[in-house]
Amino acid sequence: RDNNIAIAIDGPAAAGKSTVAKLVAKELAYIYIDTGAMYRSLTLKALNEHVSLENEVELAALLSSTSIELRQSEAGQKIYLDNRDVTRQVRSLEVTNNVSYVAKHASVRKEMVKRQQALTERRGVVMDGRDIGTHVIPDAEVKIFLHATVEERAKRRYEENVSKGFASDLEALKKEIEQRDLIDTKRESAPLIKADDAIEIDTTSLSIDDVADRILGEVTRVLKE
Numbered sequence: 001r002d003n004n005i006a007i008a009i010d011g012p013a014a015a016g017k018s019t020v021a022k023l024v025a026k027e028l029a030y031i032y033i034d035t036g037a038m039y040r041s042l043t044l045k046a047l048n049e050h051v052s053l054e055n056e057v058e059l060a061a062l063l064s065s066t067s068i069e070l071r072q073s074e075a076g077q078k079i080y081l082d083n084r085d086v087t088r089q090v091r092s093l094e095v096t097n098n099v100s101y102v103a104k105h106a107s108v109r110k111e112m113v114k115r116q117q118a119l120t121e122r123r124g125v126v127m128d129g130r131d132i133g134t135h136v137i138p139d140a141e142v143k144i145f146l147h148a149t150v151e152e153r154a155k156r157r158y159e160e161n162v163s164k165g166f167a168s169d170l171e172a173l174k175k176e177i178e179q180r181d182l183i184d185t186k187r188e189s190a191p192l193i194k195a196d197d198a199i200e201i202d203t204t205s206l207s208i209d210d211v212a213d214r215i216l217g218e219v220t221r222v223l224k225e
């Protein structure tokens with residue numbers, strides 16, 4: 001088989017998807033695609049332009065006239081919204097607290113999935129999100145579903161904030177994660193769920209390298225087939 005496959009990584013917030021996806025992509029010299037950043041970019045624009053997050057028609061119209069690009073740079077991947085670097089802004093608390101309301105609309109998802117699929121035409125990709133194994137790349141050669149207890153996930157975000165010098169509140173983080181997970185799993189359109197053929201990894205007591213090694217082991221196995 002040719003060496004370029006698609007790896008789909010899904011799971012709830014702070015399960016370690018993007019950290020591990022980047023490592024795996026680096027190891028395999030694949031491209032990494034952060035689909036969450038795309039939903040976050042649309043959310044940022046909707047907030048800036050005062051578009052109601054409940055208004056599916058307006059959000060879909062806004063998306064159709066919006067350019068969202070992932071660009072590789074020396075400093076890692078950057079996200080561009082209408083040609084402006086918004087890599088930092090899309091991780092803001094305001095965007096984080098609102099993104100799940102934007103991502104629940106079927107017509108927004110339909111367009112996002114179309115754009116994401118266009119990015120996977122050439123294989124050799126690691127893509128992370130919520131619906132990658134179930135909807136975006138249902139024929140991905142390797143599908144992974146990462147999860148961890150909400151306490152552990154909140155602790156990870158807390159430590160991440162502290163290491164960056166930001167003030168942080170563990171209980172508030174836990175609430176934010178629980179709220180987002182609830183909306184993501186309960187929505188009608190492509191909810192967060194493990195694909196039947198995904199490998200489930202509970203990362204609660206695993207290191208980043210442990211998780212990356214397990215995924216790379218699975219990739220090696222598939223490539224030998």
Ligand code: CDP
Binds near residue numbers: 015180
């Ligand atoms: O990094 P973190 O797990 O906190 O979030 P993210 O991956 O950036 O995703 C932010 C939000 O976008 C999620 O909570 C979902 O509401 C939405 N999302 C989605 O619906 N489908 C995807 N494929 C990716 C993200």
Ligand code: CDP
Binds near residue numbers: 011156157208209
């Ligand atoms: O993308 P997602 O929201 O699933 O998680 P992330 O942004 O990769 O954040 C996970 C955080 O937990 C990062 O600060 C990692 O360093 C840390 N972590 C991890 O990703 N995996 C582990 N097994 C242990 C810690």
